[in-house]
Amino acid sequence: MSLPLPPSPSSGGKNSGGPNNKDNKLKPTEPAVRNAWSLRIATVSGIPIQLHFTFLLMIIWFAASSIATTGAGLVLFTLGLFTCVALHELGHALVAQRFGYTVRDIVLYPIGGVASIEQSPRARHELLIAIAGPAVNVVIALILTGILSATGQVPDFTQTQGGALAGFEKTPLRLLLYANIALVLFNMIPAFPMDGGRVLRALLALRLGKLRATRIAAGVGQFVAVLMGLYGLGIFGRPFANVPFFPAPGNFSLLIIALFVFFGASQELQAEQSQEMVEDAVVSEAMVREFTTLAPGDSLRRAAEVLLATSQQDFPVVLSEEVVGVLSRNQLLRGLAQEGDTAYVAGTMSRDIVFAGPNDDLEPVMMNPNGVQKAPVLVRGADGHLIGMVTMENLMEFMTLRQIARARDESERDRA
Ligand SMILES: [Zn+2]
Incomplete structure (x- = not known):
């Protein structure tokens, strides 16, 4: 997939708001070996x-x-x-x-x-x-x-x-x-x-x-x-x-x-x-509310069935209402190839989870210094329960919908 927010050539990943919205709770992923040359x-x-x-x-x-x-x-x-x-x-x-x-x-x-x-x-x-x-x-x-x-x-x-x-x-x-x-x-x-x-x-x-x-x-x-x-x-x-x-x-x-x-x-x-x-959007506006979760004790075969049955690419892994990991499609496929379909989700999932609250600003949550946050962001309510997630795919959908709405607004304003 081509990134919608390419790091600009002259100012790097200049994609996150002004200088003042820096208190997001994300641990930005380490920059890839950007200056290997x-x-x-x-x-x-x-x-x-x-x-x-x-x-x-x-x-x-x-x-x-x-x-x-x-x-x-x-x-x-x-x-x-x-x-x-x-x-x-x-x-x-x-x-x-x-x-x-x-x-x-x-x-x-x-x-x-x-x-x-x-x-x-x-x-x-x-x-x-x-x-x-x-x-x-x-x-x-x-x-x-x-x-x-x-x-x-x-x-x-x-x-x-x-x-x-x-x-x-x-x-x-x-x-x-x-x-x-x-x-x-x-x-x-x-x-x-x-x-x-x-x-x-x-x-x-x-x-x-x-x-x-x-x-x-x-x-x-x-x-x-x-x-x-x-x-x-x-x-x-x-x-x-x-x-x-x-x-x-x-x-x-x-x-x-x-x-x-x-x-x-x-x-x-x-x-x-x-x-x-x-800009000006909060996480809850863009998040997916209906999704399937896995349990750490589920087998990869079960995860594969869910992958086929849904259009989801990333699966929160939940143990007694607490999120303990995320299993992405790629991790699942790698796990299936290396460990077979009887292995547990717990052994393959990623424990690096990015959390956000429903009222957090969307922009800093989805951006990291290198552009778009590639891992899904899991949204927790005030009681700590998982209420939604924001993935690359639905962020794209959200931006497309907003763009259409903006274009309509603009053409209506022009006609008036
Ligand atoms: Zn200059």
């Missing part, structure tokens, strides 16, 4: 900073090729650039932390860094979080300009041609200054989910609400991504070839970024839509 290089303010292995490849490649060409200068520049990208992401991350959001990590890729913020920030916060990254590069650029001008070394970047720096000696500091200005200009392109696009969405969201703002920003982002992709392919862009800070047309990494923006925009829109659908 990354190397932790530092931890700042509790945020691990990781280098993606492709970044390492790039540095090795740069280092290897620089031996033949410009020597240590290029290595220095590369390290400096990567520091500037890391500081840019830290800018986002620390401002997000200040507003009370959780920043899971920062991963540095060759085409840029990504700070994963676990919740979807409010518009006013998002505006400042998005601006903070480029603002860091503005500060770095100002400092570099100061250093360079003190020694009379500020180069005239307007003389350069299409990203090909010409007409001045390329020292690491000058290249870094150029790179920081380019980082600011590039990131502020209003291509959601890039920083400029986030600023656009935040500004729109102040007036239009987050969902409509996301729709518009995602549309603009995808339009810009198509232009960027065509430019990256070299299909158009000759007139821009000599504009300072414009990369030369026919640039492969632009194409990669264009793809990233294009799919990132639709993923974020989808995530926002799903989130909107569970």
Whole structure:
């Protein structure tokens, strides 16, 4: 099944409410080895900073090729650039932390860094979080300009041609200054989910609400991504070839970024839509009330019969009115294959149970930092008895029904 709430590329599983609904009783499942391809290089303010292995490849490649060409200068520049990208992401991350959001990590890729913020920030916060990254590069650029001008070394970047720096000696500091200005200009392109696009969405969201703002920003982002992709392919862009800070047309990494923006925009829109659908709902609205339970002493054969007889995929296991486990379809099948149909449910079921109350907010209950809660959530009444459960399947049904109701409301409002 495809996940309705894909973790967004630029902000991780940003799917659970604001910063204030954090007291849900869930023990979030440990993140899967998410950064198996990354190397932790530092931890700042509790945020691990990781280098993606492709970044390492790039540095090795740069280092290897620089031996033949410009020597240590290029290595220095590369390290400096990567520091500037890391500081840019830290800018986002620390401002997000200040507003009370959780920043899971920062991963540095060759085409840029990504700070994963676990919740979807409010518009006013998002505006400042998005601006903070480029603002860091503005500060770095100002400092570099100061250093360079003190020694009379500020180069005239307007003389350069299409990203090909010409007409001045390329020292690491000058290249870094150029790179920081380019980082600011590039990131502020209003291509959601890039920083400029986030600023656009935040500004729109102040007036239009987050969902409509996301729709518009995602549309603009995808339009810009198509232009960027065509430019990256070299299909158009000759007139821009000599504009300072414009990369030369026919640039492969632009194409990669264009793809990233294009799919990132639709993923974020989808995530926002799903989130909107569970907002303001409580658990009892979405839970299944009629279901079959098993006893720990039941055989797997009995469980298999129930699986066939019902449309249920997950079975609460109950012993004298107390829930002691959950048996999922997959666990049942595995148990049947490994232990045979005479084995007991108790030996196969999972004892890791996620409980919720009927009046809990649905959104934090069904989301964990990695997206949708995959295990069913069991709902207990005030007396501790099992009164319902929320599964992936019926959560999907609930969101579909809400979506239809919303669409009807909207069309009726439009007609009025
Ligand atoms: Zn940024």
